Amino acid sequence: MAFCPDELLLFKICSYLPAKAIYRFKCTCKTVSNIVEETEFATKQTENSLKKDDTCFFLRHETPQTYDEKVELYPLPGKQLSSGVSEDVLRFLSKSSTRMLASTKGLILLCLTTSNTYTPAVELFICNPATKSWSNIPSPIQVQEKQLYADPKMVLLEECSTGYMIIHFEVQTDWSADYPCNIYKSKEGLWKAMKRSFYAGGRNMKFEMPVYLNGAIHFISDCFPYLTERSPFYRPYIMSYNLESCLSTMLRVPEDATHDLSCDCEMSIFSWGKAQSMSICLVRLRKSVVTVWILTDYESHTWFRILEVATQEMGLREEDPKITGFTVINGDLLILATETRVYSYGLTDDGNCMRVEEICQHRFASKVCFTSYSDILRLCGPGATCLPC
Numbered sequence: 001m002a003f004c005p006d007e008l009l010l011f012k013i014c015s016y017l018p019a020k021a022i023y024r025f026k027c028t029c030k031t032v033s034n035i036v037e038e039t040e041f042a043t044k045q046t047e048n049s050l051k052k053d054d055t056c057f058f059l060r061h062e063t064p065q066t067y068d069e070k071v072e073l074y075p076l077p078g079k080q081l082s083s084g085v086s087e088d089v090l091r092f093l094s095k096s097s098t099r100m101l102a103s104t105k106g107l108i109l110l111c112l113t114t115s116n117t118y119t120p121a122v123e124l125f126i127c128n129p130a131t132k133s134w135s136n137i138p139s140p141i142q143v144q145e146k147q148l149y150a151d152p153k154m155v156l157l158e159e160c161s162t163g164y165m166i167i168h169f170e171v172q173t174d175w176s177a178d179y180p181c182n183i184y185k186s187k188e189g190l191w192k193a194m195k196r197s198f199y200a201g202g203r204n205m206k207f208e209m210p211v212y213l214n215g216a217i218h219f220i221s222d223c224f225p226y227l228t229e230r231s232p233f234y235r236p237y238i239m240s241y242n243l244e245s246c247l248s249t250m251l252r253v254p255e256d257a258t259h260d261l262s263c264d265c266e267m268s269i270f271s272w273g274k275a276q277s278m279s280i281c282l283v284r285l286r287k288s289v290v291t292v293w294i295l296t297d298y299e300s301h302t303w304f305r306i307l308e309v310a311t312q313e314m315g316l317r318e319e320d321p322k323i324t325g326f327t328v329i330n331g332d333l334l335i336l337a338t339e340t341r342v343y344s345y346g347l348t349d350d351g352n353c354m355r356v357e358e359i360c361q362h363r364f365a366s367k368v369c370f371t372s373y374s375d376i377l378r379l380c381g382p383g384a385t386c387l388p389c
Contacts, residue, residue: 003035011035015044018055019106019130019375020084042377043162049376050105050158053330055083056375058093058100059342062325062367070094073373074360076329077344083375085129092389093129102156106130106376107164109156122152126164126186127387130375135384140182140191142170153179153207155217162379163187167217167243169198169207177201181241186381196246202233208369209268209327211280214298216240218251218280220269225261236267238280254293254303257284270328281328281347288312288323292334292347307347307354311336315356316343325368335359337368 003011010032014022022045025032035041056079059072071093075083093100093110102109110125122143127134143152153169163186169179181194203221211218223236235258238251257267265286272281272294280295282303292307311321318338325337334345342359362368 007031007035011041011044015041016048017045018049018083019045019377021081022377036377039379042379046106046162046376046378049374049378052374054105054372054374055079056373057327057329057335058103058371058373059337059362059364059368060100060371061364062369068094068096071100072360072362074342076333077357077359083373085373085375086132088389089129089132089387092387100371101152101154102166103371103373104156104158104164106374106378107156107158107380108371108373109154109166110134111152124152126380128376128378128380129373129387131377131380132387132389133380133384134387135380135382137166137184138189138191140168140170140184142168142180142182155207155210155212157212157217159185159187167241181246183243189382194243194246196248198239198241199248200239201237201250202227202231203236205239206268209270211269211271213240213271213278213280215244216242216249218269220253220267220282223258223261223265223267224263236261238269251280251295251298252301253282254305256305257282257291257293257303260286262286268326271331272328273331278331281331283326283328283334285323285326288321290314290323290326290334290336309354314343314345317341317358324364324366325370327370327372329370329372335370337362337364337370339365 022036026036056073056075071090073085097113099111100108101111106128108127110127112123114121122139124137124139125134155167157165159165166184168182177200178197180197182191184191205219205221207219218238218240220238221236227234236253240249267284270281272279282293284291288311290309293303293305296302296304321338323336324339327335329335332348334347336343341361344357344359346353346355
């Protein structure tokens with residue numbers, strides 16, 4: 001579509017706005033409404049938005065429920081006016097048959113379980129909650145064959161502003177340290193087997209919190225004390241899977257992070273930093289003490305501790321807060337959930353360092369998990385249709 005000078009100016013201005021603001025303007029201005037309907041505009045707005053931080057997060061139970069329970073969406077501090085998803089979309093995401101498997105820059109990977117007379121069927125979709133659109137993805141053969149106990153371990157990565165890829169780690173029926181891998185690229189539209197399996201070592205891996213760095217996907221193991229000291233996997237570790245070579249490589253965690261391990265100890269990894277300075281951050285919660293390390297040298301497995309603080313000293317509203325979930329969003333902001341509230345805690349020297357801010361109250365009480373999100377107009381791909389909500 002050819003634009004006149006005034007329309008071109010509106011095109012450029014609106015392409016830097018979040019989806020929430022764009023839809024507001026669309027309802028009040030016919031010219032804006034015509035512009036934003038163009039695929040060219042959605043592509044440009046996506047390109048601009050990919051350079052920005054996520055603006056909000058979904059909050060839900062850590063364990064999938066067998067009944068409908070509302071998924072909640074909350075903006076990050078300072079992003080209250082630039083993020084949002086309609087209530088009917090949240091109701092759809094809250095259905096017990098719907099699971100959010102992964103998210104990246106405006107797109108969410110959904111797993112839907114539908115039942116018929118004989119056996120449940122598992123379907124995969126790429127969804128954009130902001131545009132209320134989704135597109136069906138063929139399920140890997142391995143998921144189709146294991147529908148009765150399907151718990152697909154998948155990672156969603158952005159390939160470019162108009163494409164994405166999904167990596168599926170196949171869980172074996174009998175416990176195995178090897179996870180066969182398959183990759184799906186949106187531009188190709190089909191699953192391909194990787195030439196080597198992902199080797200996870202002797203511990204269970206936390207597939208729900210991947211970190212993509214240096215061309216490899218990184219997962220941290222659990223840290224429960226169930227192995228003997230003779231095992232090479234006695235202490236928790238990080239294992240990476242290179243998408244080009246398909247090689248699995250162990251990355252050691254800080255030695256002091258492996259001391260005093262017990263069943264009440266939790267460790268997770270997250271992306272740290274921005275663009276060219278990205279790395280891995282390790283967060284440990286043990287006996288109400290939060291400790292954070294940053295990976296400063298990848299080759300030598302060198303870590304630097306930037307925080308060690310008791311939860312009672314963080315400035316939270318509760319006198320004796322019980323942490324029910326945590327994450328790091330946008331590479332520098334620690335998000336903590338207690339039984340009733342969610343807080344942000346700055347980790348970098350930008351004026352917010354060690355500054356706590358209450359984000360919201362919630363009603364989940366037990367363990368929760370976060371899905372970082374940004375409401376942009378990113379296209380779901382060919383054949384996208386409206387969400388059934």
